[in-house]
Amino acid sequence: MENALVRKLEGYISLSPDDKRQLNAIIRNPRHVPAHTDLATEGDKPTSVHLVMEGFACRYKFTAEGNRQIMAYLLPGDFCDMHVVVLKQMDHSIATISPCTVVDIPRDHILALLQKPTLSLALWCAALVDAAVLREWLVNVGQRRAGQRLAHVLCELLLRLRIVGLADNSYDLPLSQKDLADTIGVSNVHLNRVLQDLRREDLITWKAEHLVIKDIDRLMEYSGFNPNYLHIGRQGANPDARTD
Amino acid sequence: MENALVRKLEGYISLSPDDKRQLNAIIRNPRHVPAHTDLATEGDKPTSVHLVMEGFACRYKFTAEGNRQIMAYLLPGDFCDMHVVVLKQMDHSIATISPCTVVDIPRDHILALLQKPTLSLALWCAALVDAAVLREWLVNVGQRRAGQRLAHVLCELLLRLRIVGLADNSYDLPLSQKDLADTIGVSNVHLNRVLQDLRREDLITWKAEHLVIKDIDRLMEYSGFNPNYLHIGRQGANPDARTD
DNA sequence: CGAGCCCTTGAAACTCGTCAATGATCGTGG
DNA sequence: CCACGATCATTGACGAGTTTCAAGGGCTCG
Numbered sequence: 001m002e003n004a005l006v007r008k009l010e011g012y013i014s015l016s017p018d019d020k021r022q023l024n025a026i027i028r029n030p031r032h033v034p035a036h037t038d039l040a041t042e043g044d045k046p047t048s049v050h051l052v053m054e055g056f057a058c059r060y061k062f063t064a065e066g067n068r069q070i071m072a073y074l075l076p077g078d079f080c081d082m083h084v085v086v087l088k089q090m091d092h093s094i095a096t097i098s099p100c101t102v103v104d105i106p107r108d109h110i111l112a113l114l115q116k117p118t119l120s121l122a123l124w125c126a127a128l129v130d131a132a133v134l135r136e137w138l139v140n141v142g143q144r145r146a147g148q149r150l151a152h153v154l155c156e157l158l159l160r161l162r163i164v165g166l167a168d169n170s171y172d173l174p175l176s177q178k179d180l181a182d183t184i185g186v187s188n189v190h191l192n193r194v195l196q197d198l199r200r201e202d203l204i205t206w207k208a209e210h211l212v213i214k215d216i217d218r219l220m221e222y223s224g225f226n227p228n229y230l231h232i233g234r235q236g237a238n239p240d241a242r243t244d
Numbered sequence: 245m246e247n248a249l250v251r252k253l254e255g256y257i258s259l260s261p262d263d264k265r266q267l268n269a270i271i272r273n274p275r276h277v278p279a280h281t282d283l284a285t286e287g288d289k290p291t292s293v294h295l296v297m298e299g300f301a302c303r304y305k306f307t308a309e310g311n312r313q314i315m316a317y318l319l320p321g322d323f324c325d326m327h328v329v330v331l332k333q334m335d336h337s338i339a340t341i342s343p344c345t346v347v348d349i350p351r352d353h354i355l356a357l358l359q360k361p362t363l364s365l366a367l368w369c370a371a372l373v374d375a376a377v378l379r380e381w382l383v384n385v386g387q388r389r390a391g392q393r394l395a396h397v398l399c400e401l402l403l404r405l406r407i408v409g410l411a412d413n414s415y416d417l418p419l420s421q422k423d424l425a426d427t428i429g430v431s432n433v434h435l436n437r438v439l440q441d442l443r444r445e446d447l448i449t450w451k452a453e454h455l456v457i458k459d460i461d462r463l464m465e466y467s468g469f470n471p472n473y474l475h476i477g478r479q480g481a482n483p484d485a486r487t488d
Numbered sequence: 489c490g491a492g493c494c495c496t497t498g499a500a501a502c503t504c505g506t507c508a509a510t511g512a513t514c515g516t517g518g
Numbered sequence: 519c520c521a522c523g524a525t526c527a528t529t530g531a532c533g534a535g536t537t538t539c540a541a542g543g544g545c546t547c548g
Contacts (some may be wrong), residue, residue: 012330032478071382083376085468087373087376096469110338117358124330125331127372128329128330128371128376134379135303136335138313141382141429143307145535147370160337176494184386185385187536189496189536189537190537192495193497196496228287228333358522390503422524433529439503440528
């Protein structure tokens with residue numbers, strides 16, 4: 001199976017063998033990072049672009065009052081911070097959640113990729129889909145109540161993990177309840193309560209970091225989930241679809 | 245004074261006369277659009293990229309329950325939907341709020357801009373700052389209470405309008421209270437109440453679509469506003485700074 | 489075995505939403 | 519020019535959703 005990055009980008013746009021070769025050249029020298037470790041910290045002058053190849057990472061930020069908001073989950077194949085290419089300072093932090101393997105890509109390598117029209121478009125796709133996900137999170141937190149929000153996040157993770165071949169009807173979810181609470185903007189106590197609602201409704205089970213979605217249709221119905229914002233292409237619906 | 249687009253992009257990266265010429269060539273044939281008119285609707289197959297030159301527009305989406313979330317304000321110089329370049333379907337809608345002048349840019353013109361390295365980087369900057377704003381909105385809605393959220397939005401609009409020369413310590417705000425409520429994820433009734441709190445605290449006045457920020461320092465303090473996410477460059481702090 | 493962390497539960501307080509009614513503003517047509 | 523309806527802003531009362539505080543339980547790891 002191809003790596004998560006190529007697999008994801010090919011969901012958006014067809015890549016030539018040469019394009020793939022160039023992508024694969026970039027992801028040499030992955031390094032292992034323990035869980036709960038910052039890859040970049042707010043205020044840093046960024047150096048290289050980080051790319052998650054294995055594991056779970058997140059973007060987050062603390063408010064002045066010391067509350068944390070998680071703004072994105074970074075799954076295998078996701079670029080953490082294209083900002084590096086053009087912006088002078090990190091406006092948020094990035095941290096691993098589970099142990100990860102990460103590739104550090106120097107700014108110049110990214111600029112080289114952007115020279116090639118097809119790869120440039122592929123990176124635009126990835127960035128625009130990231131923005132679409134962020135918009136949906138805003139809708140989620142702004143307009144839905146806690147139970148729906150949680151269900152919505154779980155639906156999204158299922159579909160996104162399927163794209164990179166890491167889920168069928170269940171997946172490994174190495175988050176704490178506090179992480180999820182900081183994702184959907186509720187207290188950890190309340191998160192615990194709505195989580196139990198989902199279990200009581202027999203929509204999910206979750207133990208030992210493994211989440212099982214017992215009825216994806218009902219969970220999507222429950223949360224008002226519409227997958228169009230993920231812009232899933234050829235491979236999305238079927239975890240085993242071939243992409244070339 | 246240069247147009248809002250060039251002015252904004254020059255805040256990120258220095259443009260050659262030739263770059264500016266190419267940008268100016270693109271924004272010929274602006275058209276006038278009445279207030280409260282969709283420029284693009286969720287589900288559409290997008291055609292051209294829209295660029296706001298004058299007026300106030302927004303991104304929004306309705307949930308399955310019929311609640312609206314405004315996900316961005318589009319001010320002069322802002323691209324509405326780079327999605328067009330690569331994505332096949334609008335995952336949200338775009339509408340004017342006040343009467344606007346808008347430029348429609350065909351997909352191919354954008355692709356031509358992306359060929360030029362400097363302009364490509366400038367567009368990446370604009371897209372990455374848009375994403376940064378979106379992240380801050382998520383923090384805002386997820387972690388702050390209603391009064392702070394409202395104050396935060398008003399601070400952001402002040403700074404963003406200054407970038408394009410449309411604000412000093414006050415600006416025209418053609419929004420209804422319902423629009424603001426749908427922005428920060430509260431009911432219109434509650435928005436009205438926290439708005440009155442800001443007035444009572446003597447932080448703002450707002451009538452006849454004109455907002456006056458009476459004490460920006462206290463308003464920023466009140467809302468926990470930190471402008472770093474706007475990545476304002478050379479011209480940001482001073483509305484009259486020269487950029488070349 | 490104890491320390492620490494996370495999850496769970498209950499009770500009280502608070503923020504915010506809903507419902508309903510009133511008032512203000514504005515454009516339109518008589 | 520005024521009356522009318524429509525839209526938006528305002529206010530009060532009540533209820534729902536959520537937070538906070540506090541305490542206890544379960545698990546892992548040294």
